[in-house]
Amino acid sequence: xKKSSENxxxxxRKILEKAxxxxxxxxxxxxxxxxxxxxxxxxxxxLLLQSEKILRISDNNQEKLRITQxxxxxxxxxxxxxxxxxxADFKINPGYSAECKNIFNQEIEGKNIAKxxxxxxxxxxxxxxxxxxxxxxxxxxxxxxxxxxxxxxxNDKLLKIKYKFIEKENKIMCIITDxxxxxxxxxxxxRERKNLKMAITAITNKSLVKKYIxxxxxxxxxxxxxxxxxxxxxxxxxxxxxxxxxxKGVFSQWGMENSAASLHKIEEKISxxxxxxxKNEDNDLSQFIKNIDFITFLDKDIKIMKKxxxxxxxxxxxxxxxxxxxxLNLKEKIEKYFPTGEKxxxxxxxxxxxxxxxxxxxxxxxxxTHQLAARIGKKLxxxxxESEEVMVNEDDYHEFNKSLIHIFRNCVYHGIEKPDERVLxxxxxxxxxxxxxxxxxxxxYIEIKDDGRGIDLTKLRQKAIQKGIYDKDKINxxxxxxxxxxxxxxxxxxxxSSNRTAGRGVGMASVKDEVEKLGGSxxxxxxxxxxxxxxxxLPKKDxxxxxxxxNTNLLMQNLEEEFIKYLKKHLNLDLGxxxxxxxxxxxxxxxxxxxxxxxxxxxxxDILLSADYNAAKLLKDCxxxxxxxxxSVKKERTIIKESLNEIVNIVVGQFLKALEDKKANFENTPxxxxxxxxxxxxxxxxxxxxxxxxxNSEIYLNLIERY
Amino acid sequence: xxxxxREAKKSTPKIICDPKENYILIKGESYPENSFEFYEPIxxxxxxxxxxxxxxxxxxxxxxxxxxxxxxxxVMCILDxxxxxxxxxxxxTINWYYDKDNELSYEMAEDFMDYLEIPFNLxxxxx
Numbered sequence: 018x019k020k021s022s023e024n025x026x027x028x029x030r031k032i033l034e035k036a037x038x039x040x041x042x043x044x045x046x047x048x049x050x051x052x053x054x055x056x057x058x059x060x061x062x063x064l065l066l067q068s069e070k071i072l073r074i075s076d077n078n079q080e081k082l083r084i085t086q087x088x089x090x091x092x093x094x095x096x097x098x099x100x101x102x103x104x105a106d107f108k109i110n111p112g113y114s115a116e117c118k119n120i121f122n123q124e125i126e127g128k129n130i131a132k133x134x135x136x137x138x139x140x141x142x143x144x145x146x147x148x149x150x151x152x153x154x155x156x157x158x159x160x161x162x163x164x165x166x167x168x169x170x171x172n173d174k175l176l177k178i179k180y181k182f183i184e185k186e187n188k189i190m191c192i193i194t195d196x197x198x199x200x201x202x203x204x205x206x207x208r209e210r211k212n213l214k215m216a217i218t219a220i221t222n223k224s225l226v227k228k229y230i231x232x233x234x235x236x237x238x239x240x241x242x243x244x245x246x247x248x249x250x251x252x253x254x255x256x257x258x259x260x261x262x263x264x265k266g267v268f269s270q271w272g273m274e275n276s277a278a279s280l281h282k283i284e285e286k287i288s289x290x291x292x293x294x295x296k297n298e299d300n301d302l303s304q305f306i307k308n309i310d311f312i313t314f315l316d317k318d319i320k321i322m323k324k325x326x327x328x329x330x331x332x333x334x335x336x337x338x339x340x341x342x343x344x345l346n347l348k349e350k351i352e353k354y355f356p357t358g359e360k361x362x363x364x365x366x367x368x369x370x371x372x373x374x375x376x377x378x379x380x381x382x383x384x385x386t387h388q389l390a391a392r393i394g395k396k397l398x399x400x401x402x403e404s405e406e407v408m409v410n411e412d413d414y415h416e417f418n419k420s421l422i423h424i425f426r427n428c429v430y431h432g433i434e435k436p437d438e439r440v441l442x443x444x445x446x447x448x449x450x451x452x453x454x455x456x457x458x459x460x461x462y463i464e465i466k467d468d469g470r471g472i473d474l475t476k477l478r479q480k481a482i483q484k485g486i487y488d489k490d491k492i493n494x495x496x497x498x499x500x501x502x503x504x505x506x507x508x509x510x511x512x513x514s515s516n517r518t519a520g521r522g523v524g525m526a527s528v529k530d531e532v533e534k535l536g537g538s539x540x541x542x543x544x545x546x547x548x549x550x551x552x553x554x555l556p557k558k559d560x561x562x563x564x565x566x567x568n569t570n571l572l573m574q575n576l577e578e579e580f581i582k583y584l585k586k587h588l589n590l591d592l593g594x595x596x597x598x599x600x601x602x603x604x605x606x607x608x609x610x611x612x613x614x615x616x617x618x619x620x621x622x623d624i625l626l627s628a629d630y631n632a633a634k635l636l637k638d639c640x641x642x643x644x645x646x647x648x649s650v651k652k653e654r655t656i657i658k659e660s661l662n663e664i665v666n667i668v669v670g671q672f673l674k675a676l677e678d679k680k681a682n683f684e685n686t687p688x689x690x691x692x693x694x695x696x697x698x699x700x701x702x703x704x705x706x707x708x709x710x711x712x713n714s715e716i717y718l719n720l721i722e723r724y
Numbered sequence: 725x726x727x728x729x730r731e732a733k734k735s736t737p738k739i740i741c742d743p744k745e746n747y748i749l750i751k752g753e754s755y756p757e758n759s760f761e762f763y764e765p766i767x768x769x770x771x772x773x774x775x776x777x778x779x780x781x782x783x784x785x786x787x788x789x790x791x792x793x794x795x796x797x798x799v800m801c802i803l804d805x806x807x808x809x810x811x812x813x814x815x816x817t818i819n820w821y822y823d824k825d826n827e828l829s830y831e832m833a834e835d836f837m838d839y840l841e842i843p844f845n846l847x848x849x850x851x
Contacts, residue, residue: 067800070839074832075793081828082790185734 398447423524432469759794
């Protein structure tokens with residue numbers, strides 16, 4: 018650029034050079050004008066210099082402006098939005114963005130904006146608004162702009178328009194976005210969502226959906242003609258209308274939009290037919306019904322269901338089957354199409370339908386167990402899981418499975434010995450953990466076995482004495498399994514100090530908790546230096562029975578609450594360690610004193626309070642607050658019985674009252690059972706037994722769900 | 725003498741001529757329809773100011789992002805007046821602010837600098 022300006026002033030430079038030469042020429046030295054000529058030359062030189070600079074700066078500026086414009090145009094033309102401006106004459110200014118041409122399929126410079134945008138509208142109104150924007154007080158522009166049409170259709174395109182008034186230039190700028198595709202996509206998404214909802218309804222209400230569809234077809238294809246033959250036409254019409262209306266509601270609720278919409282139209286048709294002046298003959302009615310297509314739209318919805326859930330979804334056999342793959346697909350789609358809140362709800366429904374193998378579930382502990390062993394310097398050779406195929410709903414077993422980590426921790430931490438210790442015991446350096454999962458039709462059996470040192474019963478016994486659970490002199494008469502079960506008692510730990518992997522004494526209690534929540538039981542076998550086996554039995558269940566069990570469990574919690582509250586408040590008794598379990602046993606051992614009472618709360622339950630002599634005596638003592646030492650043994654027993662009866666009566670009474678259900682009541686009065694050491698036989702009922710240990714005595718509170 | 729202040733308009737820059745603070749600012753874009761009309765009062769002011777000052781230090785700040793040709797000529801005239809003053813021994817410094825992302829704005833500043841024999845500092849615009 019510098020060169021071009023130099024050349025541009027070549028002629029002027031020559032003049033300057035010539036002038037400089039002239040100044041030096043001898044013949045002009047005495048010329049009186051020489052001084053002025055010199056000054057003029059100097060000024061000419063300066064002017065020339067200035068002109069060159071101005072030219073250069075001007076060129077630079079032009080270039081800068083051009084680049085800016087180019088960048089701006091690049092930006093505007095590549096945004097998928099049309100930008101245009103127009104003034105008070107409504108004529109579109111030059112310099113609109115390229116997208117405008119795509120949107121309007123033509124060059125739009127000088128075109129009338131109102132005619133272009135509002136061709137499909139009442140353009141007078143829009144023109145009035147535009148005029149007001151230009152003519153009215155500027156402060157009111159913000160009132161007018163929202164009145165302009167924001168979504169318009171031009172050339173079958175759906176356009177979204179933003180208007181901006183540019184005060185400085187008295188122009189309006191329009192930013193136009195073609196939202197045709199976006200809207201189509203939105204609609205598609207909405208349709209997809211509705212279809213998914215429909216599919217979910219279809220699987221979760223399985224047989225109901227099938228039944229309704231069959232009934233629907235049966236009615237509109239056959240039964241309605243029987244009606245025509247049997248009844249007067251007004252009754253048939255009523256029935257037809259009623260059925261259409263009912264199914265419309267049902268289908269709409271299930272998200273079967275096509276069917277609901279079509280039935281709505283049919284309903285209108287029937288209504289019109291009913292109200293028409295002409296008295297309809299049966300013949301007309303029959304013809305009228307024949308002319309209505311009741312089936313095509315329904316098939317359309319069914320087709321969508323089948324597409325999502327598989328062709329066999331509504332197949333002839335009684336059960337509705339959906340493949341795992343279909344459900345996984347459905348899950349994926351729900352993830353994609355629904356907002357978080359709704360997603361959660363729907364996934365929960367779906368997850369209930371997906372089963373995973375128990376082996377997979379338990380397998381998630383493998384890696385952690387290995388890592389833990391490595392971290393604390395132990396060797397783990399095997400972590401084996403041998404399993405029959407046991408498929409479960411992951412959701413149902415999630416908490417339980419999570420709690421199993423405590424067992425694996427225990428195996429690694431307390432069970433398996435350090436390598437050198439194992440070598441001394443002639444065991445392989447590395448320990449092994451073996452799990453087996455078996456399934457009979459009613460229960461899932463899980464065994465977790467380590468080949469470690471076994472549970473130190475001596476230590477447990479010491480601890481039990483220390484904690485005042487058993488007396489020192491009686492400890493050796495307590496059976497082994499009772500001692501082992503102390504492991505499940507909250508905060509009972511044989512570890513001297515606790516660390517984050519084991520020894521807090523809450524871990525095993527939580528395993529037991531989770532097992533019992535599922536209505537199962539857990540036992541432990543252990544042999545010194547041979548290892549420990551945890552045996553878990555879980556009833557197999559479908560979600561419905563799970564709910565029932567929760568109810569029994571919850572009922573027990575309430576009962577226990579009332580029981581403990583009563584003992585504390587009225588008898589001033591604090592029950593000690595609790596060992597509660599849900600047991601699937603069919604025999605209930607009785608103790609020295611037993612009181613049974615039936616209640617009715619949705620079902621019939623037996624509540625059985627058992628206490629050994631010491632406990633029962635203590636309860637009685639507190640209850641009647643008197644010394645019975647002087648009375649005969651027989652008399653004392655009677656008083657104890659009566660006291661226990663009273664306690665049970667009061668506690669259960671309070672418990673029923675707390676249920677706040679008017680239908681919950683006593684079936685009969687409390688009944689003492691006298692035969693000591695006998696058993697009550699229950700056939701595979703659910704029994705929840707809470708055991709309370711205090712002062713070397715035991716009280717059992719049992720809740721038995723009767724069939 | 726009075727202050728001369730012009731707020732920036734669509735096609736003219738912001739002008740501050742403050743005799744008390746010995747401060748002159750020209751900032752913005754300049755492409756008025758009649759450049760001379762806009763700049764003449766400023767030239768007159770600067771001329772008068774230069775005559776009035778003694779040895780006070782005068783700070784001139786120029787931050788021009790776009791000048792059309794006639795504005796370029798006018799700004800040059802103002803700079804000429806300042807240069808004359810400097811040559812007469814007045815303490816005048818020119819600070820030119822340019823946009824660091826724009827090569828051309830730096831070139832423009834250099835061109836102005838080349839033309840003058842007066843302390844002329846180039847700064848990157850801070851914004």
